[in-house]
Amino acid sequence: MSREVTPIANQLRARGMRVTAARHAVLEWLADNPHATVEHVHDGIRQRLGSISKQAVYDVLKACLEADLVQQIKPAGHPARFERRTGDNHHHLVCRRCGRIEDVDCAVGARPCLNPDHDHGFEVDEAEVMYWGICGACRTAATNAPEDDHSRQ
Amino acid sequence: MSREVTPIANQLRARGMRVTAARHAVLEWLADNPHATVEHVHDGIRQRLGSISKQAVYDVLKACLEADLVQQIKPAGHPARFERRTGDNHHHLVCRRCGRIEDVDCAVGARPCLNPDHDHGFEVDEAEVMYWGICGACRTAATNAPEDDHSRQ
DNA sequence: CCGATAAACTTTAATGAGTCAAGTTTACGA
DNA sequence: TCGTAAACTTGACTCATTAAAGTTTATCGG
Incomplete structure (x- = not known):
């Protein structure tokens, strides 16, 4: 080639x-x-x-x-997901039901709770913030036909 | 009985x-x-x-x-862990190597970044904060015999 | 206290995401 | 254009967790 x-x-x-x-x-x-x-x-x-x-x-x-x-x-209980956006410390919103993910820029701006009060002897290199909830599609679907996969919007 | x-x-x-x-x-x-x-x-x-x-x-x-x-x-890449402490919004420090976990009370106190800037139509019910790093035992062990499990101190 | 019964437990099998290993193909520097 | 290490293919395998069928047991009503 x-x-x-x-x-x-x-x-x-x-x-x-x-x-x-x-x-x-x-x-x-x-x-x-x-x-x-x-x-x-x-x-x-x-x-x-x-x-x-x-x-x-x-x-x-x-x-x-x-x-x-x-x-x-890697949201707990769901297969890993990948994205090209890197290194800008944004967080994620995960749907408990279908695993769908959306980006969120943390309201507190610059790496909010990056420093734990006590590091217990750990060498900390990352603070991961994950919001959990139910997405719109799954919420409306729950009233009709539950258990579908709405992860590809 | x-x-x-x-x-x-x-x-x-x-x-x-x-x-x-x-x-x-x-x-x-x-x-x-x-x-x-x-x-x-x-x-x-x-x-x-x-x-x-x-x-x-x-x-x-x-x-x-x-x-x-x-x-x-449920730390990514490690089996789930359980604890009796519930409902007090404390967070966790996870060792990337052995999966060992320690509690941390978030420095920012009352549920810091619980509200994302935009909820994308989700009904958010939890903000999970996870600190990642390498624990002391794994760090010292890395120089001698790597790849041991130090998760039970 | 005793028996009925639904909830808990045992055993065994299956799932699903991800890893490993051996062999083949391909990108790319010489 | 050739050699070689890196990338890809195929297929087996691991590990945590869930599922399903059968047995035991906690609790309730008599």
Whole structure:
């Protein structure tokens, strides 16, 4: 394949990573579809690439995670989700029912409770804030046909 | 068995729950051993009860969870942990390596960032704050024999 | 106190997300 | 264009948790 020069390809090269079809597709697709699960990403890029294994998606996401090109959110009881937005200390709103996620910029602004009162000898490197609730779709659906998956709005 | 009258038995009855040996043992043991995994609880009470299935531990914890007698913490990538302290809005400090958990009373006091700037149509009922880091034991161990489990101090 | 019965417990099987490992293909520097 | 390490494919496997079917037991009404 001839040397690609898209912004995404450049971001990869800037970090010393190889530019592959899988990586390019995942990053491009994720830019348009934030908070996607591995399943979502897999389905999404399969249409563009023809075929790709789920393991490859795991590998790509892991590599991009370590290179700080994507960020991971792991809500308790739901599969992990991924987004391209990184390093800006925003938080997440999670639907208990369907796992759907929305971004929230914390009201308190600059890293509110980042410093615990007592660190118990830990070396703390992150304060994670997660809001839990029920999304609109699930709330209205609860009155009709419960238990659907509204995570892709 | 003759009707038990311990505080724990009373707490169970107050919620209309049956008082069983398993429930009594789990709650009693958990009071002395906060932040325990299902595994820990199982091991802990087996000594007192002679024998109990792990499934029973899951069932007991689930029932007590719904009755608000225990609280659950599910750190990403680690098995769930349980504690008796409930409803006082304290947060947790988690060791990335061994999963060990410590309590922290948030520095900002009264539910700091409980209200996100925009609720995206969600009905928000909880703001969860989790601090991540490496505990002292894991930090010192990292220089000698890495990858041990220091979660039970 | 005794028997009925629904709730708890036991055992075994299944699920679902994620990891591991061996072999094949591919990007890319020499 | 070739060699090689990195990336991908396939398939097996782990681990925490849930599910389902059958047995035991706490509690209530007599």
